[in-house]
Amino acid sequence: MVTVVVAQKASSFPYAPLVLAAALNNPAVVKIEYKNISTLAEHNNAAIALSADGVTLTTVSAILRYIVRSHKNTLYGTDPASTSLIDDFIDKSQDIINTSDFKSLDVIFQQLNHHLTLRSYFVGYKVSVADIAIWGALKANAIFARQLKTGKDLGVYLARWFNHISAQAYVDVALNELAHANESTKVAKADQGSFDINLIDAEMGKVVTRFPPEPSGYLHIGHAKAALLNKYFADQYQGRLIVRFDDTNPTKEKLEYEHSIKEDLLLIGIDSSVVSYTSDYFDQIYQYALQLIKDGKAYCDDTSQEQMRAERMDGIASKCRDLSVEENLRRFDEMKNATEFGLSCCLRAKISVDNPNKALRDPVIYRCNLTPHARTGDKWKMYPLYDLACPIVDSLEGVTHALRTDEYHDRNPQYQWFLDNLGLRQVHIWEYSRLNFVYTLLSKRKLTWFVDQGRVYGWDDPRFPTVRGIRRRGLTMEALKTYILMQGASTNYITLEWDKLWAVNRKQIDPIAPRHTAIESLNKVKVSVAGADPYNFKEVPRHKKNEALGNKRTAYGPTIWLDQADAKGLEINEEITLMDWGNAFIRSVEKNSEGVVTAVQLELHLEGDFKKTKKKLTWLADGPELVKVELMDYDYLITKKKIEEEDNLMDFLTPVTEFKTEAIADGNVAELNKGDIIQFERKGFYIVDSVAEGDKPARLILIPDGKVASMASKAAPVSQTASKDSKKK
Numbered sequence: 252m253v254t255v256v257v258a259q260k261a262s263s264f265p266y267a268p269l270v271l272a273a274a275l276n277n278p279a280v281v282k283i284e285y286k287n288i289s290t291l292a293e294h295n296n297a298a299i300a301l302s303a304d305g306v307t308l309t310t311v312s313a314i315l316r317y318i319v320r321s322h323k324n325t326l327y328g329t330d331p332a333s334t335s336l337i338d339d340f341i342d343k344s345q346d347i348i349n350t351s352d353f354k355s356l357d358v359i360f361q362q363l364n365h366h367l368t369l370r371s372y373f374v375g376y377k378v379s380v381a382d383i384a385i386w387g388a389l390k391a392n393a394i395f396a397r398q399l400k401t402g403k404d405l406g407v408y409l410a411r412w413f414n415h416i417s418a419q420a421y422v423d424v425a426l427n428e429l430a431h432a433n434e435s436t437k438v439a440k441a442d443q444g445s446f447d448i449n450l451i452d453a454e455m456g457k458v459v460t461r462f463p464p465e466p467s468g469y470l471h472i473g474h475a476k477a478a479l480l481n482k483y484f485a486d487q488y489q490g491r492l493i494v495r496f497d498d499t500n501p502t503k504e505k506l507e508y509e510h511s512i513k514e515d516l517l518l519i520g521i522d523s524s525v526v527s528y529t530s531d532y533f534d535q536i537y538q539y540a541l542q543l544i545k546d547g548k549a550y551c552d553d554t555s556q557e558q559m560r561a562e563r564m565d566g567i568a569s570k571c572r573d574l575s576v577e578e579n580l581r582r583f584d585e586m587k588n589a590t591e592f593g594l595s596c597c598l599r600a601k602i603s604v605d606n607p608n609k610a611l612r613d614p615v616i617y618r619c620n621l622t623p624h625a626r627t628g629d630k631w632k633m634y635p636l637y638d639l640a641c642p643i644v645d646s647l648e649g650v651t652h653a654l655r656t657d658e659y660h661d662r663n664p665q666y667q668w669f670l671d672n673l674g675l676r677q678v679h680i681w682e683y684s685r686l687n688f689v690y691t692l693l694s695k696r697k698l699t700w701f702v703d704q705g706r707v708y709g710w711d712d713p714r715f716p717t718v719r720g721i722r723r724r725g726l727t728m729e730a731l732k733t734y735i736l737m738q739g740a741s742t743n744y745i746t747l748e749w750d751k752l753w754a755v756n757r758k759q760i761d762p763i764a765p766r767h768t769a770i771e772s773l774n775k776v777k778v779s780v781a782g783a784d785p786y787n788f789k790e791v792p793r794h795k796k797n798e799a800l801g802n803k804r805t806a807y808g809p810t811i812w813l814d815q816a817d818a819k820g821l822e823i824n825e826e827i828t829l830m831d832w833g834n835a836f837i838r839s840v841e842k843n844s845e846g847v848v849t850a851v852q853l854e855l856h857l858e859g860d861f862k863k864t865k866k867k868l869t870w871l872a873d874g875p876e877l878v879k880v881e882l883m884d885y886d887y888l889i890t891k892k893k894i895e896e897e898d899n900l901m902d903f904l905t906p907v908t909e910f911k912t913e914a915i916a917d918g919n920v921a922e923l924n925k926g927d928i929i930q931f932e933r934k935g936f937y938i939v940d941s942v943a944e945g946d947k948p949a950r951l952i953l954i955p956d957g958k959v960a961s962m963a964s965k966a967a968p969v970s971q972t973a974s975k976d977s978k979k980k
C-alpha cells in the first residue's frame with residue numbers, strides 16, 4: 252500500500268501518479284491524498300509517496316517507479332528490455348517537469364514526436380507507465396498546452412498521441428477526482444497573501460499613511476501596489492493618505508510626469524486633488540541639516556565620487572570626517588552659495604565608517620545641483636536626498652505608518668537614525684514585498700530604453716507594465732485593485748505569474764462584456780446556406796446571461812462566412828450548430844489542391860437539437876454592414892522570466908512582440924468606442940484600442956484571459972518555426 256500525497260495547488264501539478272492510480276484502479280495498492288497547499292513544505296515538492304515500509308519518495312518519477320515495481324503489473328513492460336525503455340521515458344518525464352526554458356523543452360518535444368512517428372505508444376503496443384509519466388508531465392506544462400491549443404509548432408505524432416491518452420477512461424476518472432477535490436477544498440489562488448494584518452500602534456481615526464512618488468516617470472504596477480496598500484490602511488483605520496511628490500532631484504523631474512501620475516492615481520481610485528511636495532519643506536530640512544552639523548553628526552566632504560564609493564565599500568573613513576563644526580558650517584554655506592569649492596562637496600551623515608550594513612556608512616544627504624527646480628526655481632543650489640528628506644517630512648506631515656517595500660530593508664536603520672538624532676516624532680515603518688512579475692521589467696532606465704529605441708509605442712504601450720499600459724491591454728482598474736489587495740501586505744518575496752491577475756480581470760469582465768463575432772479574413776470561407784431567408788436582421792441579446800446589456804442587430808442570409816479553421820474540420824452530412832441561429836447539415840466542402848477549404852454548402856435544419864451537435868460555429872452573414880477590424884495580440888518584451896543584474900538585456904529581447912490578424916466583424920462593432928471591452932465569441936475578450944477612421948479599420952487588442960497556456964511566452968514558437976523551416980531546406 253502506498254499513500255501518495257499531492258499538493259493540490261502545485262504550480263506544476265503531478266498528474267501522473269493520479270492517472271497511474273486510476274489505471275491500477277485498486278485502492279488497496281495506491282491511495283491518493285489531496286493537500287490544500289502549493290508545495291509539500293519540507294520537501295518543496297508537488298507530490299510525495301509514503302510507502303508501507305516507511306520510505307518517503309519525493310519525485311514524481313520515483314513515485315511512479317515505486318508503485319509499478321512493488322505491484323507487478325504489465326504497465327511496466329513484460330520483459331527486461333521494455334522495462335528498461337520504460338525507465339528511460341520515466342526519466343524523460345522528470346526532465347520535462349524540471350525544465351522551464353522552452354528551447355530545451357522544444358528539443359524534448361521534438362524527440363518525443365520523432366519517437367512516435369511509427370508508434371502508437373512510447374514502448375510496446377499498449378499503454379505503459381511511460382505514456383502515463385510523459386502525459387502527466389505534458390499535461391502540467393504551460394508551453395505544451397499552448398502549442399497544443401494553437402496547433403503551432405507541435406509535432407503531429409506527439410499531439411495525436413497526447414489526445415489519444417487524454418481520451419482514456421482512467422484519465423477521465425483521475426481528472427474528475429481531482430476536480431472534485433479542488434471543488435471541495437475551494438482551492439484558493441496560490442499566490443494570495445494574507446491580509447489579516449494589523450498595523451502596530453494603529454488607532455482608529457489616527458492613522459496617516461503616505462504615497463511618495465518621484466515625479467520622474469509613469470506609474471507602474473509596483474507603484475500602484477504601494478498606493479493602493481497605503482490607501483487600504485488609511486481607509487481601514489478611518490485615517491488619511493497623503494500623496495506627496497518627492498521632488499528632490501530637479502534633473503530628473505518633469506511637470507509632465509506629475510500630471511500623468513495624478514491621472515493614473517485617479518484611475519485607481521486615489522484622490523490626488525490635494526498633494527504635498529517635499530520641496531514645501533526645503534527650509535525646514537535645511538534647518539535640520541544645520542542641526543546635524545552643529546551636533547557634530549554631519550560633515551561636508553569634498554572627496555571625489557569614485558574615491559568616496561571605494562572608501563565606503565572598504566569601510567575607510569573620509570579625510571573630512573573629523574573636520575570642525577565651524578569648518579563644516581562654512582563649507583555647507585559654500586554648498587548653499589554654489590561656489591566652486593561648494594560644488595565639489597556633499598553633506599554626509601556621520602553614522603558609521605564600517606557598519607556591515609553599507610547603507611549606514613556615512614550616507615550622502617545633501618548634494619549640489621544647478622538645474623532650476625520646477626517649484627522653487629533657483630532658490631536652492633543644493634537639495635536633500637530622499638534618505639534625509641523622507642524621515643523628516645514623514646514626521647513633520649504627521650505620518651504614523653510608512654509602508655515601504657522590502658527593497659528599502661537595509662535603509663530602515665538609517666531612517667530610524669535620522670528620527671532619533673533629530674529628535675523627531677516616531678514613524679512606524681511597515682514593510683511589504685515589492686511586486687515582481689515574470690517576463691517584466693520595472694526599471695525606469697530599462698523601460699525608457701524600449702521607448703527610445705521605438706520598440707514600443709510609448710509609455711502607454713500595451714506591452715508595458717505601466718498603469719496606462721496594462722489598462723490599454725484591457726485590465727480594469729477594479730481588477731488591479733482586487734488583485735493587489737489579494738496579494739495583501741505579505742512580505743513573501745516572489746516573482747508572480749501574470750495569469751492570476753488576468754484571471755481576476757476575466758472574472759470581472761466576463762459578466763459585462765457584450766458578445767460579438769469576428770471571422771479571420773485570411774482564407775475565410777464563403778458558405779451558401781440552403782433554406783435561409785433572404786438577407787434580414789433579428790434582435791438578439793448582446794449577452795445571453797446579462798439582459799441589462801440589451802440587444803444587438805444580427806444579420807441573417809443565404810451567404811455566410813466561416814473561419815478557415817472551422818471549415819477545415821467539417822465533414823459531409825455532419826450536423827452542426829450555427830450560433831444564434833440553429834442547426835444545419837454540411838452538404839459539401841470544396842478544397843483546393845493545398846487542402847484549403849474554398850466553399851461550403853449547408854442545409855438548415857432548424858428543428859435539430861443544438862444540444863446534440865459537437866460543433867457550435869461562429870459565422871457572419873455576408874452583407875454591407877460587415878466591418879473590417881484588426882485583432883492585435885502581444886508577447887512579453889523579454890524572453891527570460893527574471894532578468895538578473897548581471898544579465899545583458901540585449902540577449903533576452905523577444906524578436907517579435909506584436910501580432911496582427913485581419914478580420915471582419917458584425918456591424919454592431921462599428922458603434923463601439925475606444926476602451927470598450929467585448930468578447931468575440933470563441934476568440935476571446937478584446938478591448939477597442941482605436942475606432943475605424945476612413946479606410947483605417949478599428950483596432951482591438953486581445954485581453955489575456957489568465958489561462959496558463961495563454962500566458963506562456965509566445966517567443967519560443969516563433970523562433971522554433973524559423974528553425975524548423977530552415978531544417979526542411
Ligand SMILES: *[C@@H]1O[C@H](CO)[C@@H](O)[C@H](O)[C@H]1NC(C)=O
Pocket residue numbers: 310345346349
Ligand atoms: C528534478 O528535480 C528534482 C527535485 O527538484 C530533483 O530531486 C531531481 O534530481 C531532478 N531530476 C533531474 C533529472 O534533473
Ligand SMILES: *[C@@H]1O[C@H](CO)[C@@H](O)[C@H](O)[C@H]1NC(C)=O
Pocket residue numbers: 259260261264426427429430433438
Ligand atoms: C485542480 O487544481 C490544480 C491546481 O490548482 C489545477 O492545476 C488543476 O487544473 C485543477 N484540476 C481540475 C480538474 O480542476
Ligand SMILES: *[C@@H]1O[C@H](CO)[C@@H](O)[C@H](O)[C@H]1NC(C)=O
Pocket residue numbers: 287435436437438439
Ligand atoms: C483551502 O485553503 C484555502 C486558503 O488557502 C482556504 O480558504 C480553504 O478554506 C481551504 N479549504 C479547506 C477545505 O480546508
Ligand SMILES: *[C@@H]1O[C@H](CO)[C@@H](O)[C@H](O)[C@H]1NC(C)=O
Pocket residue numbers: 581582584585588590
Ligand atoms: C554665501 O553668500 C552669503 C550671501 O551672499 C554671504 O553672506 C556668505 O558670506 C557666503 N558664504 C560663503 C561661505 O561664501
